Amino acid sequence: MYAQMVKSTGQGVKTREEMSPEEAHFQDRVDADEKIEARDWMPEGYRKTLIRQIGQHAHSEIVGQLPEGNWITRAPTLDRKMILLAKVQDEAGHGLYLYCAAETLGVSRDDLTEQLLSGRMKYSSIFNYPTLTWADIGAVGWLVDGAAIMNQVPLQRTSYGPYSRAMIRICKEESFHQRQGYDIMMKMAQGTEAQKRMAQDALNRFWYPSLMMFGPSDAESVHSAQSMAWKIKIDTNDGLRQKFVDQTVPQAEYLGLTIPDETLKWNEDKGGYDFAEPDWTEFFDVLKGNGPCNHDRLKARQDAWTDGQWVRDGLLAHARKKAARKVAAE
Amino acid sequence: MSSVNPGALPQTESKAKPRNEWPLWEIFIRGQHGMSHRHVGSLHAPDAEMAIKNARDVYTRRNEGVSIWVVEARHIAATAPSQKGPIFEPSESKVYRHPTFFDIPDEVGHM
Numbered sequence: 114m115y116a117q118m119v120k121s122t123g124q125g126v127k128t129r130e131e132m133s134p135e136e137a138h139f140q141d142r143v144d145a146d147e148k149i150e151a152r153d154w155m156p157e158g159y160r161k162t163l164i165r166q167i168g169q170h171a172h173s174e175i176v177g178q179l180p181e182g183n184w185i186t187r188a189p190t191l192d193r194k195m196i197l198l199a200k201v202q203d204e205a206g207h208g209l210y211l212y213c214a215a216e217t218l219g220v221s222r223d224d225l226t227e228q229l230l231s232g233r234m235k236y237s238s239i240f241n242y243p244t245l246t247w248a249d250i251g252a253v254g255w256l257v258d259g260a261a262i263m264n265q266v267p268l269q270r271t272s273y274g275p276y277s278r279a280m281i282r283i284c285k286e287e288s289f290h291q292r293q294g295y296d297i298m299m300k301m302a303q304g305t306e307a308q309k310r311m312a313q314d315a316l317n318r319f320w321y322p323s324l325m326m327f328g329p330s331d332a333e334s335v336h337s338a339q340s341m342a343w344k345i346k347i348d349t350n351d352g353l354r355q356k357f358v359d360q361t362v363p364q365a366e367y368l369g370l371t372i373p374d375e376t377l378k379w380n381e382d383k384g385g386y387d388f389a390e391p392d393w394t395e396f397f398d399v400l401k402g403n404g405p406c407n408h409d410r411l412k413a414r415q416d417a418w419t420d421g422q423w424v425r426d427g428l429l430a431h432a433r434k435k436a437a438r439k440v441a442a443e
Numbered sequence: 444m445s446s447v448n449p450g451a452l453p454q455t456e457s458k459a460k461p462r463n464e465w466p467l468w469e470i471f472i473r474g475q476h477g478m479s480h481r482h483v484g485s486l487h488a489p490d491a492e493m494a495i496k497n498a499r500d501v502y503t504r505r506n507e508g509v510s511i512w513v514v515e516a517r518h519i520a521a522t523a524p525s526q527k528g529p530i531f532e533p534s535e536s537k538v539y540r541h542p543t544f545f546d547i548p549d550e551v552g553h554m
Contacts, residue, residue: 153524206501213485216467222487223464282484286505425489429463432490 114264114326114353115170116346117235117400119162119336126335126342143344148274151217159343162336164218165234166345167276168225171211173237174204176229176410180244181253189247193297197250200290207283214275230415238396239326241404242319248301248308252315254294256323256361262287263357264327272344295364302368309369316365317373321391327354329393359385467516468494472508480512491515 129137135154142149149155178201185201188194212222228234239257244250265287268280301312328350331337340346348356365372376389399407465487471480483502488494494513502508522530538544547554 150524152521202500202504206504209486209501210484213467216485221464425465426463428489428493429465432493435490 114261114328114350115173115237116162116166116328116336116340117169117238119165119340124335126339140342143272143342146270146272146344148277149272150274156343158339159345160218162340162343162345163273163276164215164220164225166340167211167215167218167273167279168220168228169235169237171208171215171225172229172234173240174208174211176236176240176414177257178204179410179413180240180242180406181250183244184247184250187247188250196293200254200293203286203290207286210279210282214273214279217275226418230411230418232402232411235400236410237326238399238404239322240410241399241406242322243406245318246311246315248297248311248315249319251294251297251301251312252319254290254292255298255364256294256316256319257326258287258290258294259361260323260326260357262291263353263360267347267353270344270347276345298368298370302370312368313370316370320373321395324354324357324388324391325393325396325399327351327357329396355385358388362386465489468498468513469516469519470494470498470502471512471514472498472502473510474508475506477508480510483507485516488513 127136129140132140136156139149139153139155139159142153149159181197181201181204185194185197188197212225215225216222225234229236239260244253262284265280265284269277269284271277271280298312298315301308303309331350337346337349341349362372362377372388374389376387378387379385380387398404402408466489467485468488468491469485470483472483473480486494486497486501488497491513495511498511498513503511534540
């Protein structure tokens with residue numbers, strides 16, 4: 114989900130014979146489900162993969178505030194507005210936890226931010242889609258956060274300790290977000306004709322982008338295989354996507370809304386739904402920067418960073434002056 | 444996150460010159476019924492005052508705490524993973540340090 118552009122080693126997974134003694138010892142620890150900690154020896158590919166994945170996960174939390182923040186001033190009731198504010202605040206906190214986890218790998222947060230702003234790092238493709246109506250805020254909470262939770266729950270068992278602990282903390286707070294979204298959808302799906310139409314329209318637009326969040330089928334990718342051998346990744350993209358569809362279809366039925374997929378059908382043999390794949394050309398196009406909102410999202414982040422420079426500098430100068438005064442007084 | 448990480452590791456992905464970055468602070472919180480402060484995570488802030496303000500906003504959003512300590516990460520020293528054996532193993536063979544080691548006869552009563 115956050116592993117775009119991960120190039121762990123470029124080779125396949127090493128056999129035991131090919132591993133150095135350190136690598137073999139490391140793999141033994143991973144196989145025994147021991148958590149790897151910041152100061153433990155780790156393969157360079159493991160470190161690089163994690164910096165990219167955790168960093169992009171953090172970027173996604175931060176950029177993800179923008180499509181929802183878009184509706185804060187226009188939320189239809191004061192209650193909904195307070196709830197949405199709280200949710201966006203949570204996301205800032207989740208970004209913070211994740212940046213801290215990434216920093217234990219020897220990269221600085223400002224460093225990661227600069228890589229995001231220069232386009233060298235990615236964020237989840239989903240945030241390049243616009244939120245056009247209030248119902249979209251419901252769809253985002255229900256589908257987008259639903260997909261994110263699906264991905265994050267297994268990551269609580271990921272092999273890198275700081276990442277796994279960040280996930281545990283985030284998952285505790287995240288279920289609030291999905292419920293908040295579904296609650297909006299319930300209200301609208303059971304509301305007036307116009308509200309119901311809005312809810313259906315939001316589902317129509319967010320269904321396939323949500324399926325894309327899990328990433329392309331990873332049967333082909335050497336990087337996925339390596340990430341799974343290192344237990345950075347726990348499930349395959351396709352496995353998680355299937356689980357998400359199976360969970361979401363009944364939720365849509367409860368709302369009386371239709372999944373925009375005519376091929377959707379329960380498959381008794383596999384005990385899950387058969388469903389249409391999203392358009393992967395669109396997915397890669399969005400990743401390349403050509404989605405509907407890529408430009409706006411990045412520009413908003415760049416402007417915030419550039420325009421905030423004098424504030425950051427001012428606070429730092431003030432802190433140094435205060436510290437110097439304290440030393441002088443002693 | 445919940446792993447104190449004193450001493451910056453070597454930069455891996457970039458060879459950029461050091462920037463004017465806010466320092467890293469480790470955050471400890473004593474919960475409502477907690478006996479002691481527990482490490483909950485870290486954050487960047489220009490000074491201790493801002494670190495406490497931000498820790499309040501990030502780590503006590505759901506009544507998690509009644510007291511916050513912030514410590515700049517560079518002031519923390521930690522044990523090295525490689526020393527785990529020599530440092531912690533000696534206590535494994537010293538069962539006599541536990542109160543349950545001694546068998547006091549029942550007729551003596553509660554002790």
